[in-house]
Amino acid sequence: MFELRPAPSVPAAASRRRALVPLPAPDAPPAPGRDELWLAAHFPRLPLDALLPGTWQARAAVVTAPDDPRRTVVACNERAAHQGIAPGMGLNAALARVPGLRVEERRPAAEAALLDRLGRWALQFTPAVSLEPPGAVLAEVRGSLDLFGGAMELVRRALAGLSSNGLSASLALAPTPRAALWLARGELALTVTRTDALPGIAARLPLACLHWPEDTVATLAGLGIANVAELVRLPRTGFAARFGPRLLDELDEGFGRRAAPRRRYVMPERFDERFELPAPAEAVALVEPVLEQGLARLEAFLRARASGIRVLRVDFLHRTHEPTRLSLALARMARDAAELRPLLRERLGRCRLEAPAEALRLRSGVLLPLHIRDAGLFERGRSADPESTARLLDLLRARLGHDAVFSVRQVAEHRPERAFRIAEPGLTAGLPVPWPAARPARPLWMLAEPQPLDGWDGTLVTGPERIETGWWDGRDVRRDYYVAMSRAGVRLWIFRERPPGQGWFLHGVFG
Amino acid sequence: MNGVAELLRHPALWRGGDAGAPDTVPTGFRALDARLPGGGWPLATLIELLVPAAGVGEIRLLLPALKRLAMTESAVPRWIAWLAPPHLPYAPALADAGLDPARMLVVRPRAGSDRLWAMEQALRSGACAAVLGWAGAADGTALRRLKLAAEEGGTPAFLLRPATHRGDGSPAALRLALAVQGFGLDVEILKSRGGAPARVERLLIH
Numbered sequence: 157m158f159e160l161r162p163a164p165s166v167p168a169a170a171s172r173r174r175a176l177v178p179l180p181a182p183d184a185p186p187a188p189g190r191d192e193l194w195l196a197a198h199f200p201r202l203p204l205d206a207l208l209p210g211t212w213q214a215r216a217a218v219v220t221a222p223d224d225p226r227r228t229v230v231a232c233n234e235r236a237a238h239q240g241i242a243p244g245m246g247l248n249a250a251l252a253r254v255p256g257l258r259v260e261e262r263r264p265a266a267e268a269a270l271l272d273r274l275g276r277w278a279l280q281f282t283p284a285v286s287l288e289p290p291g292a293v294l295a296e297v298r299g300s301l302d303l304f305g306g307a308m309e310l311v312r313r314a315l316a317g318l319s320s321n322g323l324s325a326s327l328a329l330a331p332t333p334r335a336a337l338w339l340a341r342g343e344l345a346l347t348v349t350r351t352d353a354l355p356g357i358a359a360r361l362p363l364a365c366l367h368w369p370e371d372t373v374a375t376l377a378g379l380g381i382a383n384v385a386e387l388v389r390l391p392r393t394g395f396a397a398r399f400g401p402r403l404l405d406e407l408d409e410g411f412g413r414r415a416a417p418r419r420r421y422v423m424p425e426r427f428d429e430r431f432e433l434p435a436p437a438e439a440v441a442l443v444e445p446v447l448e449q450g451l452a453r454l455e456a457f458l459r460a461r462a463s464g465i466r467v468l469r470v471d472f473l474h475r476t477h478e479p480t481r482l483s484l485a486l487a488r489m490a491r492d493a494a495e496l497r498p499l500l501r502e503r504l505g506r507c508r509l510e511a512p513a514e515a516l517r518l519r520s521g522v523l524l525p526l527h528i529r530d531a532g533l534f535e536r537g538r539s540a541d542p543e544s545t546a547r548l549l550d551l552l553r554a555r556l557g558h559d560a561v562f563s564v565r566q567v568a569e570h571r572p573e574r575a576f577r578i579a580e581p582g583l584t585a586g587l588p589v590p591w592p593a594a595r596p597a598r599p600l601w602m603l604a605e606p607q608p609l610d611g612w613d614g615t616l617v618t619g620p621e622r623i624e625t626g627w628w629d630g631r632d633v634r635r636d637y638y639v640a641m642s643r644a645g646v647r648l649w650i651f652r653e654r655p656p657g658q659g660w661f662l663h664g665v666f667g
Numbered sequence: 668m669n670g671v672a673e674l675l676r677h678p679a680l681w682r683g684g685d686a687g688a689p690d691t692v693p694t695g696f697r698a699l700d701a702r703l704p705g706g707g708w709p710l711a712t713l714i715e716l717l718v719p720a721a722g723v724g725e726i727r728l729l730l731p732a733l734k735r736l737a738m739t740e741s742a743v744p745r746w747i748a749w750l751a752p753p754h755l756p757y758a759p760a761l762a763d764a765g766l767d768p769a770r771m772l773v774v775r776p777r778a779g780s781d782r783l784w785a786m787e788q789a790l791r792s793g794a795c796a797a798v799l800g801w802a803g804a805a806d807g808t809a810l811r812r813l814k815l816a817a818e819e820g821g822t823p824a825f826l827l828r829p830a831t832h833r834g835d836g837s838p839a840a841l842r843l844a845l846a847v848q849g850f851g852l853d854v855e856i857l858k859s860r861g862g863a864p865a866r867v868e869r870l871l872i873h
Contacts, residue, residue: 274813471674545744545745545794547792548788548792548794552774552785552788555781555784555785556781556785560774560775560776561773561775562772563769563770563772563773564755564761564768564773564774565761565768565769566758566762566768571751572759575758576755576757576759576768579768579769581772595759595763597760598757598759598760599757600726600757600760601721601726601752601754601755601756602754602755602756603754604754604755614793641850643721644719644720644847645720645722645847645852646720646721646722646723647724647849648722666722666724667722667724667729
């Protein structure tokens with residue numbers, strides 16, 4: 157990783173070398189406005205980072221191309237590079253240098269998923285993000301500079317975010333997307349903010365940063381051309397005839413002589429990602445670090461969308477068994493890992509794995525727009541916090557299960573067992589239920605089912621209250637209710653079916 | 668005169684003179700209030716009620732205070748939490764007593780060990796106006812945790828336990844034993860922080 161500094165020598169060099177640049181073609185469209193500033197992030201170790209998160213790269217590791225008899229090294233980590241391994245080397249040569257080398261086969265799908273994640277991550281800086289497969293992300297950030305306190309601060313932040321995710325990247329800023337890519341790939345510690353300053357740094361760009369086909373680069377090298385400055389000195393027509401018009405277009409795009417509209421990255425509507433575990437985990441506790449990483453990604457995803465979720469699913473994927481599935485339903489929207497972590501932890505504490513887990517899958521429910529909460533404006537204290545109720549609900553449900561926590565409501569119904577219902581806790585008062593003005597007292601406790609009272613020998617206190625209704629739905633009741641007192645002094649609500657004969661039933665306790 | 672006395676007991680009312688007295692909410696029973704320091708249930712602490720059998724009148728004893736606690740609210744409504752109650756609270760009876768059923772949060776953990784945990788969470792959250800919890804055996808540490816959580820969350824914790832635990836030590840600020848006497852309910856104050864043991868007879872008439 158390197159620090160980005162403003163280009164020190166641009167103005168003088170630019171004026172000297174401008175003459176060397178071929179003149180713009182007469183029919184070229186106007187150059188893109190100077191208003192654009194592109195941030196390019198190039199990830200040289202993406203094939204490796206996609207398979208092994210940075211923190212697990214303690215050992216020297218390489219990724220090799222799958223359909224390649226030589227098994228060329230595509231990417232290697234820092235440790236491997238220190239021991240003399242470089243991309244392009246055959247695997248045998250690499251193993252000869254480092255016998256204990258960890259070798260992984262390249263997985264394009266994982267790389268695409270990581271790049272997608274990076275695109276999502278970049279959306280926190282600007283809505284204009286585009287992916288540049290195989291290993292780069294572009295973001296137009298001119299409009300965001302003020303918001304982030306200038307170009308340097310934005311780059312610093314981006315670098316900090318990437319390295320905290322264990323990703324190695326090189327960043328560059330340039331007025332055209334292609335030039336930004338060149339600078340990033342060339343790992344030049346440069347920021348170029350004006351189109352007319354671009355030719356001045358062309359001499360410092362090696363041909364490799366163009367990512368052109370190998371044979372093209374080899375041919376150019378054979379012509380004695382080592383950098384982009386020398387390349388643009390070639391006559392345009394000859395270049396186009398020899399290498400095709402597409403590469404010439406690329407050069408024009410790079411120098412801002414040709415507009416290069418890019419497809420904007422559009423984020424998927426839900427979070428759905430798979431996380432490999434470093435080793436098969438037999439207990440839920442062992443996946444916590446990975447889960448933590450997943451929550452951090454989820455948070456970044458949600459932050460970029462200014463959204464929250466109310467449903468989070470966690471699947472533990474096993475080699476042979478069906479996945480172990482967990483679902484977390486929240487009473488209020490959540491976005492931050494700090495909010496989700498304790499809930500998930502409670503939930504996981506109750507979960508047992510039937511087989512060792514190989515990977516985790518984290519999926520969100522639908523994304524919901526999150527109203528901006530001004531953290532710090534309201535103290536997270538006692539009753540001043542309107543979210544404390546929702547937080548409590550989530551916490552209890554995470555550990556005890558969804559159905560173990562509920563509220564109750566009144567229902568306008570004369571049959572006692574139907575005069576209430578279980579309801580979702582919400583604190584908002586239900587509609588007032590019309591009742592006959594005077595109703596005999598009802599017990600505070602209700603039994604789930606009336607219980608037969610065998611050998612009842614208590615005392616009847618008041619009654620009967622005749623409840624005879626419900627004939628219309630076939631579940632009619634014909635009962636005489638009494639308030640009674642048990643031997644232990646408990647006031648009970650008991651009834652006898654009509655016509656009498658079936659004995660007494662206990663239905664409620666006055667409490 | 669009576670109205671003023673009533674008003675002065677309002678928990679939301681703070682008087683300069685009673686800074687040292689504990690915050691309380693009237694029990695709704697004058698005979699009991701007279702025996703309790705501060706003239707009511709202490710707020711933000713653990714209150715233990717020992718009952719000979721579930722249903723002897725313990726809820727009716729608490730109802731007036733619950734109603735008051737539910738009404739004297741800040742802008743944010745809070746719950747009355749019922750943790751592991753022996754039966755379902757019956758919404759029509761609550762409504763008859765002047766308690767909005769929507770304010771009730773019923774928690775029925777399957778495992779006994781989750782009861783005290785859930786009660787602690789409810790207390791600590793500050794999201795409840797009052798927490799009623801049913802527990803059998805609970806060691807001193809668990810009870811101290813509850814008391815601490817009640818103090819932290821500013822929530823009164825009413826812990827209902829079988830009368831067989833009367834002999835156990837308890838960190839509760841207030842400890843009452845209920846007993847049925849004929850058609851009435853006697854309340855014995857076993858322990859009262861800042862007060863003295865006492866007995867109030869025939870508090871509730873069945």
